[in-house]
Amino acid sequence: MFRRQEPPVMTGAVAFVLGSEARREVLARLADCDDSGRGIVAACDASESAVYDALGRLEDRGYVEETSEGAWRLTGAGRLVADTVERCERLDCVIGGDAEYWAAHDPTGLPAEFRRTIDRLECCEVVRSPDTDPYRAARRVERAIESATTVAIVAPIYSDRHAEALLETDAERRRLIMTPGMVDRLLEDEPAGPDTELGDLQIRVQPASISMTVTDGSLLFSLPTPDGSFDATSEVVAEGDAAIEWGRRLFEHYWERGTPVGQWIADEHPEALASENVHAPDVPDEVAGERSPEQE
Secondary structure, X not given: OOOOOOOOOOOOHHHHHHOOHHHHHHHHHHHHOOEOHHHHHHHXXXXXXXXXXXXXXXXXXXXXXXXXXXXXXXXXXXXXXXXXXXHHHHHHHHHHHOHHHHHOOOOOOOOHHHHOOHHHXXXXXXXXOOOOOOOHHHHHHHHHHHOOXXXXXXXXXXXXXXXXXXXHOOOOEEEEXXXXXXXXXXXXXXXXXXXXXXXXXXXXXXXXXXXXXXXXXXXXXXXXXXXXXXOOXXXXXXXXXXXXXXXXXXXXXXXXXXXXXXXXXXXHOHHHHXXXXXXXXXXXXXXXXXXXXHHO
């Protein structure tokens, strides 16, 4: 009697692979290329018996298959599992690099798609400011800004040091996202607006819970603590291409949803602009009149 073949069991797929170093090695090898049994044994640190046992178990799960030519390859399910295992290993590298930092900070405020891909920060480091050097993390951000060709910043609070570096840098393009609370506080402290000419600095206003600086050569950011407080004493620093691209995409996520600062002040604080002694920040005309797609 014909029996319908059951689909491969996917439950616990990642745990199954991660539960054996030999299965991890075999899956990683076949993720790179199809290979013969002997070739896989030669490429893995596991023993020959462990490799063939792993191949058999992965085949039973439907993750690998042997071709008519005798080579082993990943199935479609195996490719998905291999990709997920790779992300898990990168995430382990991120968290394991400084478990204390990640345990004491809250990534919940990150947009979900970026929180789920935070493994892109592989090989990042955490720069802290000890009591004996309270501006160590801030200097790291300043140096990144000063040497940048392009710089994009998300700022939930005002920093004299970062502002000075941003205004003095020779970067070809400078963009700044200020949170509503930050703009409110600046208007309270300096109701006449900033004294410094902002030049070609483009500014938008958008809620954000993180502090971030993205340049052409590095990504630096800080997450809030679990109670929502801003942490100015530490910076997560990453210089890999994948991390910088992750940071650029995150900045664009905020930028596309932001409101040009002049328009935001006109909308939220019209009474400020009504005074002869109060003016909106001096930003380029094309920026001041710009609206994000979501606001059209």
